[in-house]
Amino acid sequence: MAKSPAERKKEQRARQAAAGDKKLELVLDNQELDMLTRNCAARRPGREPYDAMEYIALLIRQDDARMHSLIKSISKRKCGKCGDSLPVQDCCFRKEDACWCRLGWHETKLKITP
Template sequence: MDDNKRKAAAERKRKQREREKAMDIKTVSVKLSSREREQLANLCRVRAGIKDPYDVDEYIALLIARDHERLQQQLAELDGKCCGKCKSPLPTGCGGLFQGEAVCFHHISKKELAL
């Protein structure tokens, strides 16, 4: 690599670091088995459709964004509703105090907000 290419690459990297700092982007480390890494690579490839595969950072950020949207929709559906047992507002209700009782939100809907 000649000196001009090296300088250009260094400048691109510097600008990338500045953008990430401005957006307060932090690195998160995740431990994955070989099977999970293969699944992730396949998901990145297939979910991109005819475009270039998503990179791992992009794919995980998209998953987080979509799950957050889904959670907000689920919470909006619960807004104003109360638990059948304790009559407390959902989704917190009794906080699980009556979990196991048939009419408790945490018993009948425990999978509703779980992944």
């Protein structure tokens, strides 16, 4: 006997949970939604646009690769105060200007470039 849509959906959720998939709810304003829709299509000219979830997942993977590269690059440097390899997570000198924790974290934050 054929399964109902509710039964198929329940099985799908069970498979996803078993695979470790997590569901996120994302709230976007109209401008962000327009950007998402436009870029899903612009990234695949002449082809079917990316699905929004696929596009967001790819952006996360792309950012992770950039972050890994950045961490590898800055880890060759040392904090000006304590001498620990960067990035320093916590330091008793964090309030002093020479400590990377004070302002150095700006190197790792997300930035919007024009």
